[in-house]
Amino acid sequence: MNQYDLVVVGSGPAGRRGAIQAAKLGKKVLVVEQGKRVGGVSVHTGTIPSKTLRETALNLTGWRERGFYGRAYRVKQEISADDLRRRLLITLDHEVEVLEHQFARNRVHNVRGKASFLDPQRLEIIKDDGERIEVTATSILLAVGTKPFRPDYIPFDHKAILDSDELLEITDLPRSMVVIGAGVIGIEYATIFSALDTAVTVIDPKSTMLDFIDKEIVEDFTYQLRDRNMKLMLGQKADKVEKLPDGKCSVTLDNGRVINCEMVLFAAGRMGATDTLNLAAAGLEADSRGRLSVNPETFQTTVPNIYAAGDVVGFPSLASTSMEQGRIAARVAVGVIAKEPPKYFPYGIYAVPEISTCGLTEEEVKERGIPYECGIARFRETSRGHIMGLDSGLLKMIFSLKTRRLLGVHIVGEGATELVHIGQAVLNLKGTVEYFVENTFNYPTLAEAYKIAGLDASNRMGEPK
Ligand SMILES: Cc1cc2nc3c(=O)[nH]c(=O)nc-3n(C[C@H](O)[C@H](O)[C@H](O)COP(=O)(O)OP(=O)(O)OC[C@H]3O[C@@H](n4cnc5c(N)ncnc54)[C@H](O)[C@@H]3O)c2cc1C
Numbered sequence: 318m319n320q321y322d323l324v325v326v327g328s329g330p331a332g333r334r335g336a337i338q339a340a341k342l343g344k345k346v347l348v349v350e351q352g353k354r355v356g357g358v359s360v361h362t363g364t365i366p367s368k369t370l371r372e373t374a375l376n377l378t379g380w381r382e383r384g385f386y387g388r389a390y391r392v393k394q395e396i397s398a399d400d401l402r403r404r405l406l407i408t409l410d411h412e413v414e415v416l417e418h419q420f421a422r423n424r425v426h427n428v429r430g431k432a433s434f435l436d437p438q439r440l441e442i443i444k445d446d447g448e449r450i451e452v453t454a455t456s457i458l459l460a461v462g463t464k465p466f467r468p469d470y471i472p473f474d475h476k477a478i479l480d481s482d483e484l485l486e487i488t489d490l491p492r493s494m495v496v497i498g499a500g501v502i503g504i505e506y507a508t509i510f511s512a513l514d515t516a517v518t519v520i521d522p523k524s525t526m527l528d529f530i531d532k533e534i535v536e537d538f539t540y541q542l543r544d545r546n547m548k549l550m551l552g553q554k555a556d557k558v559e560k561l562p563d564g565k566c567s568v569t570l571d572n573g574r575v576i577n578c579e580m581v582l583f584a585a586g587r588m589g590a591t592d593t594l595n596l597a598a599a600g601l602e603a604d605s606r607g608r609l610s611v612n613p614e615t616f617q618t619t620v621p622n623i624y625a626a627g628d629v630v631g632f633p634s635l636a637s638t639s640m641e642q643g644r645i646a647a648r649v650a651v652g653v654i655a656k657e658p659p660k661y662f663p664y665g666i667y668a669v670p671e672i673s674t675c676g677l678t679e680e681e682v683k684e685r686g687i688p689y690e691c692g693i694a695r696f697r698e699t700s701r702g703h704i705m706g707l708d709s710g711l712l713k714m715i716f717s718l719k720t721r722r723l724l725g726v727h728i729v730g731e732g733a734t735e736l737v738h739i740g741q742a743v744l745n746l747k748g749t750v751e752y753f754v755e756n757t758f759n760y761p762t763l764a765e766a767y768k769i770a771g772l773d774a775s776n777r778m779g780e781p782k
Contacts, residue, residue: 321347323650324440324454326432326594329357330636331627331643332460333416338647340423347452348420348427349442355420355427358462358628359636360412362482367502368667369408370485371509373401380512380669381731384706396513398487405485434598437620456650459609459618459625460643461594463587463634466606471497471558471583477566478558478581481506491515491580495568497555498585499526501666506582508668511547518576520568521585524552527666531678531727537711538672538729558583589629599623614657616646624650638662659745665734670709673737676725676744679715688718692750692774696730699769700761707731712766714740714753716774721749721781732763739767750775 322344325332332348333355340346352361359365375381377400379392393400420427430444435451442450465480467473475483477491481502492515496507499521511517526549527535542549550570557569558581568576589607596603600620603609609625611618616626626642628634641658648655666672682689696702696710710730717724726740743752753771758764 319450319452321345321426321452321454323347323456323458323647324349324432324452325458325460325643325647326440327357327460327462327590327627328352328355328416328427329359329460329462329627329639331462331639331646332357332458333419333643334640335458335460335624335626335643335647335650336425337419337423338644339651340425342648342651342653344651346425347454348425349432349440349452350427350429351431353429354413355416356409356413357460358464359639360409360416362485364636365408365412366405366485367481367505367509369405370401371505371667371669373404374509374513375669377401378512378514382706384708396490398490401490402485431593433593433595434601435595437599437622455622457599457623458643458646458650459591459594459623459629460627460639461590461629463607463628464590465583466586466588467583471581472560473583474560477560477564477579479583481582481584484582487580491578493578494518494580494582495520495555495566495576495578496582496584497521497558497568498583499523499549499551500584500586501527502587503582503584505666505668506584507547508542508670511542511545512669516546516578518548518550518578520550520553520555520570520576522552522554522571526551527672529664529678530666530672530674531713531725532680533713534672534674534711534727534729537709538668538670541670541709541729587628587634589631591629615649615655616642617649622650633662633664635664637665661741661744663734663737663741665737667734670730671733672727672729673733674725674727675737675741676723677715678725678727679713682715682724687724689715689724690718690774690778691715692753692770692772692777694766694769694773696763696766699763699765701763701765704761705731705763710763710766712736712770714750714767714770714774716750716778718778721751721778723748723750723752736763736766739764749781750778751781 323339325336328350430442554571591603624646626646627639645655663675696707713727715725
């Protein structure tokens, strides 16, 4: 009875997609999830909660209307942590329900408990009530994701000094906050809280941030953050974090500066959740950050019947890419051909403002020695931008001078994470600047920025030969 074609450990995006794919191919599948409900980090502490928080913050503050009504405009004067949580709980319930229904519909078995290896084909599962079960699987997909990195020198107290999982449980909105770590998670939360009128300081030992994003986009983004008084203390390290007797926190930097604040968010990295899997029993080993290495095309680990997908295999660590990885891994695991995904996938940073990007950055194009030209459009040049009262927002496209093909699209501003898909389609279909020049776009839309940027690039590039 406890024999499965595929056992999936973890029910986040990679596990969920992998399990459903194998079930649709007629396989007997079990998902093991140690959390209280299915969905993984993505549903409970990562993607969905942070994006719901962002949406609630933007709606309640009236952020999107401030271009017209001024910076003092608010939809709700006093916003509480309860206001934020209410929408979060409704969204999460809905996500979990959809997922449970998907599992039931596709006859995917699932069990709540912690899985660890007995050998490469056998897992032990300890359920919440202490019951122990053993399952055997032809193939195993490890989709265990990550957990926040919590170094010993940070005195986490679950109240004022928090990691990004705990941030979702706060009962009061802080008036001031220090965010340690200028990575994607740190920057998303820093800008969301800044939109809620929290005075935010971001600290990172690196002197630059979001290095994988086109530099011009990061410069525009940084300007916008500074313009609204967010403090970016880059190239400076937080040496000590303390809780003061009055309940406040203090952060001491390596240059001796001290910053006092009501809350500290430590968001400097995550670790692969492999420490409790007893990997040695399966002949596997994780790296120093708990990550597993896999064949990037098949997601097979060094043990042939064991696959790993999602954040546990490292970059890009996105829910979107994890789903695809899980699906491919499951297909290979049950012996069905899996096509390689298209070369370029979008990266979305749901900060305020949003950033989204697909393809090569200008820095990468230069590094590869490709002759290129750029086209730029500002959202305030579009009629839709005027209607929306936008005074910021930038879309940049990079084209090859030789082939006229689109090489990269980079956007900062309202709707960036949706708009990027137009560029992604053209990029993966190997389209040229002519696509943007010759096609008609709905008017008035922000997508018209593609037309404007296409014309800008084409004017500089001259007529096609
Ligand atoms: C704050 C934050 C914001 C994010 N925002 C975005 C975003 O906007 N867009 C985006 O694409 N991505 C975003 N991400 C990343 C996204 O959440 C992850 O890429 C995604 O959740 C990874 O999916 P996964 O399937 O690898 O595992 P996870 O979602 O991490 O799920 C792994 C599951 O495995 C379970 N598990 C672990 N070990 C065991 C065990 N031994 N036994 C049983 N179960 C186990 C865990 O309980 C967990 O439920 C964000 C992440 C964070 C933290």
